[in-house]
Amino acid sequence: MTCYILPAHLLIELAEAGDVDLRDTIATLLASATLRAQRETLTEAVQFLDLNAAQLRGPAAEAKAVHDVQGGDERGLPGVLRRKEGDGAAADPTVNDAFDNADRTHDFYRDVLGRHSVDGNGLQLVSSVHFGRDFDNAFWDGTQMVYGDGSGKVFQPGALARDLTVVAHEITHGVVQYTAGLRYRKQSGALNESMADVFGSLVKQHALGQSADQADWLVGAGILGTQLQGVALRSLKDPGRAHQLDRQPAHMRSYVDLPDDGNPRNDHGGVHINSGIPNKAFHLAATRLGGNAWDRAGKVWYDALATKLRVNSTFTDAAAATVASAQALFGGEVASTVRSAWTDVGVS
Ligand SMILES: [Zn+2]
Structure with missing residues (x-):
């Protein structure tokens, strides 16, 4: 299930208020509908067939990776790898924000709750930044975190990946997917x-x-x-x-x-x-x-x-x-x- 930090009804109300041109964002949401349906099927497969991470992705050493989708949409995910576990800081501050906040969230789940990554089995935490053009949202798509840059109208530029609560919110959708699987309705x-x-x-x-x-x-x-x-x-x-x-x-x-x-x-x-x-x-x-x-x-x-x-x-x-x-x-x-x-x- 694709879980956006900003609900669509808010986007629509903002667009109707007339000050914000959100056509690009809404078009992106609609264009992704088919791919989203595919991921929902994957999510349900995880939930009901009890597939584990190793079966889906192969063994991953509880690591993080941040990619750059370079303004592309869901067909471009995850994009170009910019920073992986063990690398030093990247040149792009948004890459580092997504990486560091995923790291803090990962460590909270491990140290406080004894949970290793979203699946409890060390699944690699994959993030993509620079999704879409001035895209005012962040989401968990069933397999990874995705962050738009923000237009400055709904969200300040760069703020979504920089904010720890937004990043931890999205990663927690992954945890929910692999635990209770609370249906998104x-x-x-x-x-x-x-x-x-x-x-x-x-x-x-x-x-x-x-x-x-x-x-x-x-x-x-x-x-x-x-x-x-x-x-x-x-x-x-x-x-x-x-x-x-x-x-x-x-x-x-x-x-x-x-x-x-x-x-x-x-x-x-x-x-x-x-x-x-x-x-x-x-x-x-x-x-x-x-x-x-x-x-x-x-x-x-x-x-x-x-x-x-x-x-x-x-x-x-x-x-x-x-x-x-x-x-x-x-x-x-x-x-x-x-x-x-x-x-x-x-x-x-
Ligand atoms: Zn959410």
């Missing part, structure tokens, strides 16, 4: 998006040594271009308040029930919209538990993702799974804090 899709935001924020908090109280809980802080007014792309602390078009709910009473009908306005049934609800549940659990969010809340969410959630899990399933993981890992007090976090966003 409706509530399971919103859980998929939420997991990517939760671990996107946690990787940054860990890199900065910030406690739950100190963290900004933002995804894409300070990377917005001139046409998006706000502090970030999303906020786990204050869903719906990151920028002027942010309509994420923070509670089930405001759940946005959209169809999964292929209309990009409807965001696969609100996957980037209703993710605000589980995001807020995680923020509440982590701040109430205190200390570093990755020490307890992060481990609970990861355990639920890796061992309990399934392709069609709902918010209610996620609440039950995280409460059970909390009980197993840390006991009743942590479990009851996790339960109250979900209750307070209207999920029980």
Whole structure:
């Protein structure tokens, strides 16, 4: 599944506002539809046939590689290899940003959660930069991370690969693909998006040594271009308040029930919209538990993702799974804090 950091409905609203010419970006999205369908088939094969990375790609020594697709589209991926494991810094700062942020994300998963790469088996982390022309998005395409340069209107130039939360968000879509495989539609899709935001924020908090109280809980802080007014792309602390078009709910009473009908306005049934609800549940659990969010809340969410959630899990399933993981890992007090976090966003 291709998981974009910026939902298509936001692109459309920006284009309709008239200030931003996003024809190139939207054309790129549409042109990629066929290839995307092929990758979805691959993703499902991984999920249901339990193929492992070695079978798909051959053995890879838990390494990273950054390619340059030189303005090309999905047919050009991954592009020219610019930096691989063991190389010194490249001449291109965007190549180094993608490399270093993949490295930080990789080390978080290994050191904090004991997971080796997205597949748990050392799969090489492949990234491509300079996708499209002024392309205002980043995505996980089922096999690798891809970063556009940003037009300056939606995202600042170079900001997508430079932002650790964006990179960790995309890599986490890979982790979700190889664990619960949360289907990218409706509530399971919103859980998929939420997991990517939760671990996107946690990787940054860990890199900065910030406690739950100190963290900004933002995804894409300070990377917005001139046409998006706000502090970030999303906020786990204050869903719906990151920028002027942010309509994420923070509670089930405001759940946005959209169809999964292929209309990009409807965001696969609100996957980037209703993710605000589980995001807020995680923020509440982590701040109430205190200390570093990755020490307890992060481990609970990861355990639920890796061992309990399934392709069609709902918010209610996620609440039950995280409460059970909390009980197993840390006991009743942590479990009851996790339960109250979900209750307070209207999920029980
Ligand atoms: Zn995403």
